[in-house]
Amino acid sequence: MTGSRRTDDALDAADESFEALLRFVRDSRGFDFTGYKRGSLMRRVRHRMDQARCESFDDYLDVLQADSDEFDALFNTILINVTSFFRDADAWNVIAGEVVAGLLAERSPTDPIRVWSAGCATGQEPFTIAMVFAEAMGKEALRQRVKIYATDVDEEALAEARLATYDARQVESVPQALREKYFEHVGGHYAFDKDLRRAVVFGRNDLVKDAPISRVDLLVCRNTLMYFNAETQRNIVKRLHFALGPRGTLFLGHAEMLLSHTERFTALDLPNRVFRKAAGTHVTVERGDLVASPVERHGDLPGLQGVRELAFRASPVAQLVVTGDDTVAMINHQAEALFGLTGRDVGRLLRDLEVSYRPVELRTYVDRARTERRSARIQDVRWQQPGADPVWFEVHVNPLIDAADGFAGVSIVFFDVTATKALLDKVVQTNHQLETAYEELQSTNEELETTNEELQSTVEELETTNEELQSTNEELETMNEELQSTNDELHTINDALTERGMQLDEAKIFSDSLINSIRLGLVVVDQQLRVAVWNRGCEELWGLRTEEAIGQALLDLDVGLPTEDLKPLIGAAFVDPDASGEAVVDTFNRRGKPTRVRVTCSAFHTTGFGVTGAMLLMEVVAQ
Template sequence: MDTPDTGPSGDVEDLLDHLRESRGFDFRGYKRTSLLRRIQHRLDQLEIGSYGEYIDRLQIDVDEFTALFNTILINVTGFFRDPEAWDQIGSVVIPKLVADKEPGDPIRVWSAGCSSGQEAYSIAMLLAEALGAERYLDQVKIYATDVDHDALAQARHATFDDAAMRGVPDGLRDRYFERRDHRHAFRHDLRRTIIFGRNDLVQDAPISRIDLLICRNTLMYFNAEAQARILGRFHFAVVPDGVLFLGKAEMLLSHGDIFEPLDLKRRIFRRAQATPPATPRPVRSSAGGGPSAADVLGELRSRGFSASPVAQFVVTVNDDLAVFNDQARETFGLHPNDIGSPLRDLEISYRPAELRTQLAEVKSRHEPARITDVEWQRPNGVVQWFEVQVNPLLDGEDLLGVSFVFDDVTIARTLRRELERTNRQLEATNEELQSTNEELETTNEELQSTVEELETTNEELQSTNEELETINEELQSTNDELKVINDALGDRSTELNRVNDFLQSILTGIKAGVVVIDQAMQVIAWNAGAEELWGVHTAEAEGRHLLDLDIGLPMTEVKPVALNALSDPTYVGELRLEAVNRRGRTITLRLVCSALSNTHGDGNGALLVMETVPADAGTSVNSLQ
């Protein structure tokens, strides 16, 4: 296979441009050697010989983007990876961070390049240990970002298998994870403080006002220019004296002007002091020294907005939260420290409704939008329903920002649903009444018809009664006749019993084994000699097929003789054969088989007589007429 051009002006630039334009991923800042090696690995897997051919593959197979990104982006992470460094974070950095905060002050953490989320959950456990669960829920917000959608999706599930949990100490695992379906789920109440979202460190704006920024073993994949750009954004994101926690392969040797080491061995850095921004000039008051009419009007507008019973907030043209009223704070848990934060970093951007798509549409079209049937469950368990109005705020043709208004339609929705339910019940009741009325009319006609039928039936019963009297007389006569016949049958039955007893005494008196079979070779008689010879009782033998009996008689030799007797009413055959008696001993047996026929000469079955003879009494005779 030909190796694709790896030079800076080769076809690889076309591939990187295609990835940036079609999917928004800019890999130009990655170290070129590592990047080309991973791309080449993917081309080798597909047996593709050029970047141009691979671009064609990406255009016709959208799933190939995922395979390529999984090859380029190495999502390796784990709980408390490099335990010594995490011990320093838990024992030194976090206690100082907590000590510097007043109760109620927000603690903001950013896990950049979070992969499947283990580092975000690790810092959450350390902060919860330091603050306690109640204070943690009140103060902490953790932002976890990555460019890999699949990794973010996995992180949001907050469940991990046994292998992933090996780095979690037993005590933390017991306090912060629950066992669910052979996996470990992070505590649901603490999970709400962690917000996962996509962020490209090279292109996207950083998250601001961060107290602790964790970016471990991510910068190493970028070249020096991209690293400098990313670190500049990190410096903007971190508050004064904020902490940057890097991976053990990352040094920041050339960026000491923006981050200074706190613990170089464990790659823990602090934001270097920078020149403070200029203080805004105060607004000039009226000539009399008191508030101007404009100030009073502005204050009235602000108070009116805050006191509105409808939850609402406004974002700037750059999608940063500008202002929100008291109802929005109470309903959605917004905090004054959220002012200035990008909307995408706030929970309200996707819950109770996905607002970012509507925001982009309103900004592009300068037309309001509406989201209906938005359900929101407050912490106290109360469920509210909203209709969200998204309105552009325009100054002529210029867009100043976007307003989000949450109209509470819970009562109206409840009343509407109750009205719909009542209407359905009324319709069902009306249909039932109509059906009942029709059934009553039908029943009335059926009753009238039944009366007529009863009258006819009465006449028929009268006629039938007369017929029954006649039949009764005939039955009495017949009964007398049957009594005579029954007496005759009783005499005949007595005679038959006598004959049967006589035949049974004959069979019993014969010491040889006697078996009688019918035309179907079913056993109809089995005497005591047969019982003694084969160990099978009469009740077990009679009614069964001769060949199905489990006795020591070689049926392959008996079967032809029996069939001859059944087919020829004059047949008599004799066999001398070796058999095994009921005691399991080998005996020499003489078997005579003869046909049974009635007075008309028709065959009725066959008679088999079997007796043991001395072994030297002579040779076997196959058939004798």
Template structure:
């Protein structure tokens, strides 16, 4: 058994929700193999990444579906089987019908249409073109829109026609360039449409159902569901024609082999048991000769019932509707086989699906009363709905029957009686109403008093809270005032210290420059401005080595580095320079460390003084 891959299952769920293709019933091994083949073609490593590709590139859906839905078909594929179908199935079937009776054929999984046109040629041979056009309907369905588009054109190349007999080619095809086109007058009897065998409703009253090499791609559970729908589709005595790779050995209750070698099977008729269910696992022969027509009698009795009834299978499909339901709700035999949830009746005038589920789970009748339903002409009727579970003799659930009883007349009589009672009670109700109004007014006044008392208490509480907040704000304001006074005192002292330091630097006759540990200039006195022509606001913040003055500062770097490292200068340094007037001078430079506590060096003080001649 193929292990379940959560990412792959998530991919299948996305395909179903995004594009309506339900591949969850396909065999995982072959399905994963085909998806992996497509992933290799576009170089995608895992299913989660491929899901991202599908979300971003919608055109990838087409390539993926073409890979999954391998459309292998052809005209007269397996000629021996088709000859048998012609001579032993179609000819006797048509011979047993009245001359004007319709012939209904379904080609399920028709791919590009060769199979459907093969059926058309065989039936045209048997009936003749005129009778074929009047009596035959061939329904050809598939889930692949691209294949259906090709089939609708009915045009094929020479390679596609290699298995068509020469006389058939002359009679049923017209040449158009290098293409062979099926006859247009016969083409109108071949109807192509999209149908998902897993999800969509089957086509009913079919005489021959051809589904070749399609079932093998589904798992056993899905095959059983599809075969059950095929059984429903086929008319009494209808024939199912499968492909070589498909067997029905485990479905003897639905189909019996006509020719096992050629995979031809005939529908097994199902009887209707006494509890009203419409499906049974095995055909039940009538116990006595006089009850041969019992199935038809029961069906006709159901259809003619004066009460609207609808029967739904255990898996939610519409199984039967009678004439009253058809006239009342607009459902018809075309809805048989459709999911009940797809009918408007499932949720209007009342949500019935939850009651159906309740009846199925609890195995007892559910009842919905007082339901108003507006019919097509605007007429409003009142319904009472009963949902009865249908249980087999072995207690297995077969489905439910919905019975819609028209209680409009009873409802009208009940309304008239209630109206009379209301008129008799009007006087008492008016007096009672007056009394109640007075009581209500008293209660409202009492309530107003209580609300005012409550409001007063809330206002008192709010006032106390505001007083507390006012006290807290006053205390905070006092604290802020103290802090502001302290800051003002500190600022005054700092201003005095700065003024004192500025006076010292200004009074010095030598130029003074203070640099930090990062060699950024922090102080620059008036004498330094006079020497080099660089104002204090231009010098402060500059890197010592980037100063554009007449002093070769690069010669001072060792001396400054020594001071920043805590070393003392033993001798002043005499450096040639150019003052602000452009004259060559000699400058005497002394550099000392700047320390905060005689231990921590925070910078260096550079003193620059012009040497006097002869000194």
């Protein structure tokens, strides 16, 4: 027995140490895990303790107090972000084919649509929602009408979700057609469509303590509730119920049910965990039922009945009492003033009075109280009197049970809740304004983050462009240096060519002088027998100037030159470069005087090109 007691004491001490650990995490970092299921939560903490080599929760608490980085490892272990695109494909088919299609059919083409993905992890779930709506209504309509709020308690997961970039394994569950349509394959990763990405607003929200997003048409909260204990689940479901607008749809995971909230939701598709907010359910101010119960009396005071009647008639709350046979037994002053009743109406049947059906039909509730002996509470009853502001009532119809457990009658009480309703409407309106301001702030923050990312991208592009310009500038400088060097070389070559040209001009002058100094006639022809050289001796012999002879065919010159006798000599010079032929011809000189001329013909050699023509020397010989 003593050993068992020690074991129980040790377990109690471990539980207290664990609770102290959770309180420290809550107070120091704002993460409240006290509502999580203890079994699974303790297993995850112990898993992290094993990695940190801690034996007890107290030891691990010391590690958390000393090492702030250990918090991140602990949160990543506890907040298991298991998610994927189109997880449970059959359930998503129901959402696309029934919920989204029905939602669009009920709305006009311009009505806004609000969606909340609670516990979105790394973003696959809200992006799945975006693709479903885009397929149903088109990308442009989605951008204009649909706002998807994606929240999670894990900031690290939200940061990853905002990038909207996934590897090939993560997008395997996306149908091929949608993957090609809504993802861009870049560098081994898949980036989600930017237009659809702008429809999703990411933000941190703790389902346990933060205010829910309101007026939601579709609320997706899958495989999140199962991590919390029953009481925390009830509180969260109340928040989710409040977040939904009229006829709003709640989409849960396969492992989750609404066993304790069947009055708040109706099942649209129970196997796939799709529920709709029940009609007429909304947050109200709770008020205890006024059910009469037997009271033990310790004596009967004199005149007590009269006091009771006076107290009843002076009550500030309008009230009627009806007997078991539907006869009006009592009416107080407030009821008379409100509904135009008088003392003469006592004893009449309730169904004969206007108050039985105005401002609300009472007869059904009275009959139910009589037959079922159950109280009824009728909320939001509006009473409009001519020329006055409307009054709001909450009507209680309570059966009156006597000491012998017999049915004595029915009490009908009209509670004036006009001020309360106005205050509640004001609170709801203020809450809506706060929610709207919070959503706009989230949206603005999201847009600022997106703008910051775009600016960072622009800065990176500008830095890359600057580096490229610097590299180009360096290349241009190198090319400039090469061009300068080439220019210097060209100057050197030009100087050399200029000097060479001067030398060539001098050589040409010398060559022309040499040729013209020869007293004999000198003719050089090319291989087409065109005159290339015609010296001054030829001018004096034949009377044809050099500029008239150069370029002309030798055989076509009409100067008295016996060209027929020269053809064999020129032909032999072309055939045998080493041969030299001679002929003496009789002809007439430029003055028409008969002259005998000796013509010597040899091959004309050009350095590097061989025989390029024939050279003829003409000498006048004595007759």
